[in-house]
Amino acid sequence: MTRTPSPGWPEIEGIDAADARARWCGDAALFVKILAQMFERFGAACEPRDEAQPDEIGDGARRMHKLRGAAASLGAKGIYFSAGQLEAAYLAGDLELASHLRARLAEAMCRLREAAKPALRGGSEHAAAAGEGRAGGADAAQSLRRLDELLRRQDLAALTLFKSVSIDLERLLGVTPYRRMQGHIENLRFEQASRDLRAVLG
16 A cells, blocks of 8 residues: 655655655654755755766765665655665776766756755745744654654664754763764664663653
8 A cells, every 4th residue: 555645744756755754753844854954965966077086986985875875764766776876886986887877866966956945945834843832852852752763663764863863862861872872873783772762761
């Protein structure tokens, strides 16, 4: 049965809304926040570039790997696929193919950024929802419980959400426990990270 997004979820061409909604537990405001962060981190992928050069192979592959993870967590399946192809081209050392795929990725990123503008705009209902009717502490607690849910589901979206709530989490746990949880998450030991988090959340 095909999943459908709930009312109020942003419909953005290039994003599987039902998949994204399930990954972010129906929190449209948080989804929009993480989407904005993806464009902030990887916005350069939308800019015209010269042909790929040998000295950028390693860094390019790493960036595409990270973009793949971000795109997957947001339901941006076209970006996920394109970034994966480009990562593979970098790893194979095929600069000609990498240059071609990079141009295709730039077009896809630009299309997605344009399609996402209504949701990202400061006056949109989704952006406004992030700051309305919720106290900062309650909002942080809700995000941490959502992180625990993603960890227990072994969902890679936990990687992105962890970065988003890292300040609140470090304040809550303390430096040493936070670093331990960070190590668990970075090494995909989600079960251990969830146990640490639940011990604090109760």
